[in-house]
Amino acid sequence: MTITDVSKKYGLTPDTLRYYERIGLIPPVPRTKGGVRDYDENSCGWVELMKCMRSAGVQIEALIEYVALSRQGDETVAERKALLIEQRKQMEDRMAEMQKSLDRLNAKIDGYEQGLMKRERILRDGMEE
Amino acid sequence: MTITDVSKKYGLTPDTLRYYERIGLIPPVPRTKGGVRDYDENSCGWVELMKCMRSAGVQIEALIEYVALSRQGDETVAERKALLIEQRKQMEDRMAEMQKSLDRLNAKIDGYEQGLMKRERILRDGMEE
DNA sequence: GCTTGACTTGGAGTGCGCTCGAGGTGATAG
DNA sequence: CTATCACCTCGAGCGCACTCCAAGTCAAGC
Numbered sequence: 001m002t003i004t005d006v007s008k009k010y011g012l013t014p015d016t017l018r019y020y021e022r023i024g025l026i027p028p029v030p031r032t033k034g035g036v037r038d039y040d041e042n043s044c045g046w047v048e049l050m051k052c053m054r055s056a057g058v059q060i061e062a063l064i065e066y067v068a069l070s071r072q073g074d075e076t077v078a079e080r081k082a083l084l085i086e087q088r089k090q091m092e093d094r095m096a097e098m099q100k101s102l103d104r105l106n107a108k109i110d111g112y113e114q115g116l117m118k119r120e121r122i123l124r125d126g127m128e129e
Numbered sequence: 130m131t132i133t134d135v136s137k138k139y140g141l142t143p144d145t146l147r148y149y150e151r152i153g154l155i156p157p158v159p160r161t162k163g164g165v166r167d168y169d170e171n172s173c174g175w176v177e178l179m180k181c182m183r184s185a186g187v188q189i190e191a192l193i194e195y196v197a198l199s200r201q202g203d204e205t206v207a208e209r210k211a212l213l214i215e216q217r218k219q220m221e222d223r224m225a226e227m228q229k230s231l232d233r234l235n236a237k238i239d240g241y242e243q244g245l246m247k248r249e250r251i252l253r254d255g256m257e258e
Numbered sequence: 259g260c261t262t263g264a265c266t267t268g269g270a271g272t273g274c275g276c277t278c279g280a281g282g283t284g285a286t287a288g
Numbered sequence: 289c290t291a292t293c294a295c296c297t298c299g300a301g302c303g304c305a306c307t308c309c310a311a312g313t314c315a316a317g318c
Contacts, residue, residue: 003295014295015277022297023275034284036295049233056230060275081241088234095227098220101185104178105217112210133264143265144307151267152305163314165265189305259318266313272306283296288289 001039009044010051017047024064025050027071057094058087130168138173139180146176153193154179156200186223187216 003014012020020026021037026046029037039047046067053063066083069076132143141149149155150166155175158166168176175196182192195212198205 013277016275018296019276032284034295036284052230052233054275056227056234058230077241081238084234084238084241088231088238091227091231091234095224095231098185098224098227101181101187102217102220102224104181105185105213105220109210109213109217112206112213131265142307145305147266148306161314163265164267165314183305261318262316264314267311269309271308274304276302278301279299281297283294285292285294287292 001044003037003039006039006044006047010047012047012051020047020050023060024067025060027067053087056091058091062087130173132166132168135168135173135176139176141176141180149176149179152189153196154189156196182216185220187220191216 001009003017006012007014007017017026017037021029026043029039029043032038050063054060062083066080069080069083130138132146135141136143136146146155150158155172158168158172161167179192183189191212195209198209198212
């Protein structure tokens, strides 16, 4: 698979794919004799994983570290697991935060639904709470 | 309340508070005769709302628009409500995405828990899936 | 009256995560 | 054989959301 194929498959630009490889967010991709990237299933798996983690807000730094550990082999299994658990915690925290914001947003929309925002005082001085 | 008080209250730096006001993310804050910001309850409400929405990933652009509409008065109520509903949709989408990523992360951690990652093949060629 | 210190502004600088451009190479079509 | 075209690298540039800095002002304490 060429870089263009992969970029279409996962919705990332070729530039982004090259960038990810350059910084070690994915391991080196196999090349043809001519030096052209030839993504195999393994490389695609890494791309997909990173797209998924990035879209959830996981910091690139943590992911680079994870890849580096993976490439070091067996003895880093425990470390990798700990890293994933730490990231899970952070992800859960972010989701809890978002849920609070969503509740808040829903309450605000309810306000509009019930016409509470029509009270003159609220509009005149811009008070929203 | 001074800008420092407010910054402590909400965990935003004074610079960020000034920045928010400058770009219209919050309406102009009342000033003392000397020109020093003197946050009232209303201003604090805006700060808190924006902190909440920003932390949930709502784009600054949308929030600036919301503030601008609010400052225009009654006739923008419907528009503001539509804006909030659109943002809610986007927030829900982001949360659904995150949930998928979290599920994926959990599956990966389970893999480590069950020692699946010890299979030589997986480690040798870096395959993670 | 003078010092101190928190505030003010406008503008420049920073870090992250891409994104683009220049200049070059290799494989296929005509 | 040449042209085209997708790929390559390296390095610079960009947009967002702050963050910092320089230079100035005001208000309270000595």
